[in-house]
Amino acid sequence: MKHAGKVVIVTGAAQGLGLASAERFHADGASVVLVDLKAERVREHAERLGDRAVWLEADLSACTADMAARVVAKAAEAFGGVDVLVNNAGVIHLDDFVDFPEEAFDWVQRVNLKAPFLLGQAAARAMIRQGRGGSIINMSSINAILAIPNSVAYAVSKGGIKQLTAVMAVGLIPHNIRVNAIGPGTILTDMVKSSVMASETQRQTILSRTPSGRCGEPSEIASVASFLASDDASYIVGQTIYPDGGRLLLDYTVAVKD
Ligand SMILES: NC(=O)c1ccc[n+]([C@@H]2O[C@H](COP(=O)([O-])OP(=O)(O)OC[C@H]3O[C@@H](n4cnc5c(N)ncnc54)[C@H](O)[C@@H]3O)[C@@H](O)[C@H]2O)c1
Structure with a gap:
């Protein structure tokens, strides 16, 4: 119960990854706030988890900024x-570069990059007020x-997240808030099933590039x-950790099975 008493x-x-993370933190003893646009699903999951779970x-x-403050206020109220x-919330849109719709580009940045920025600000303000540090x-x-x-759009948003994380980390570590x-x-x-793994050919290509x-x-x-939010990661600040089965490391001239 390494996160007992935490919110x-x-x-x-x-x-997906958000549900798995909420379930893991809950199993580790934390109280969890499940946020999503799919209200019915988060309601069901929160009810299944029971006492230490609410949804929004x-x-x-x-x-x-108001919406971000409401999300943080929900945790405070509950x-x-x-x-x-x-x-964690994220979206993807796939189109060739020259045809990529402007609206899709904006949508992906709003969900994947701007919302984490605003939620990060709102959570950090609350954590600073509380005075007991935190983890983002x-x-x-x-x-x-x-x-x-x-x-x-997706690549730009995730590249942005890397730098958002770095800037937040150096700005917030004086308050004992670790951002990774x-x-x-x-x-x-x-x-993944509906995008990059949509066909058998794509599946095989991905596996051919994945050492695991x-x-x-x-x-x-x-x-x-769970690890990054725990004291076991107390000296990890501003890092991006890549759990990728070795994908980023494989020299592109070498096939996985060689
Ligand atoms: N699955 C992967 O292989 C993979 C790889 C790298 C990064 N990621 C990232 O992990 C995160 C989760 O991905 P996933 O694979 O679980 O995706 P998913 O599509 O299965 O789940 C994403 C969740 O975000 C929610 N969401 C989407 N738009 C929203 C919005 N406007 N407001 C509120 N909630 C919204 C969805 O309703 C859904 O519950 C994303 O940021 C994604 O980019 C996933």
Whole structure:
């Protein structure tokens, strides 16, 4: 129960990595606030988790400072404060660069980058007031570093998260608030099944570039979030940790099985 007594906000908690993270923190003893635009799903998950779980409907594509403050206020009303924020909600849009719609570019930045910025501000203000430090974890991606031709908005947003994390980290560590990011490789969630793993050819290509020879499980990302928010990670500040099965390291001239 390494997070007993803590209050954790997780965005995008209706499914995938957000749900796995909320479940992991709950199992570790924390009280959790599940935030998502899929209200029915977060309600069901919060009710299933029981006592130490509440939910909140929020469309983070329309996030403002007021909305971010409401998210943090929900944690204060339900559990008396906030100790951990997991900025996990994310979206992707795929189109060739020259055809990429402006609205899609803006939408991806609003959900993936602007909402974490505003929620990070709101959570940090509350943590500073509380005076007991805290942890903020931003969900990045290997696409913070790697480029995919039809994924400009997503790659830009995740590259932005890397730097948002760095700036927040150096700004907030004097308040004992540690900010870090997680940059997963390919993890089997709905987002991945409906985008980069949509065809068997794409699946085989991804596995041919993944030394572990398999995709990751959501629980393998949740465990990194739990670690980063714990005292075991007390000297890790402003880092992006890449749980990617070795993807980023593999020399592109070498096939996985050589
Ligand atoms: N799955 C992967 O392989 C992978 C790899 C790298 C990074 N990531 C990142 O991890 C995070 C979670 O990804 P996932 O695979 O679990 O995705 P997912 O699509 O399965 O889940 C995303 C969740 O975010 C919510 N969401 C989307 N738009 C929202 C909005 N406007 N307001 C509130 N909630 C919103 C969705 O309703 C959903 O519950 C994302 O930031 C994604 O970019 C995932």
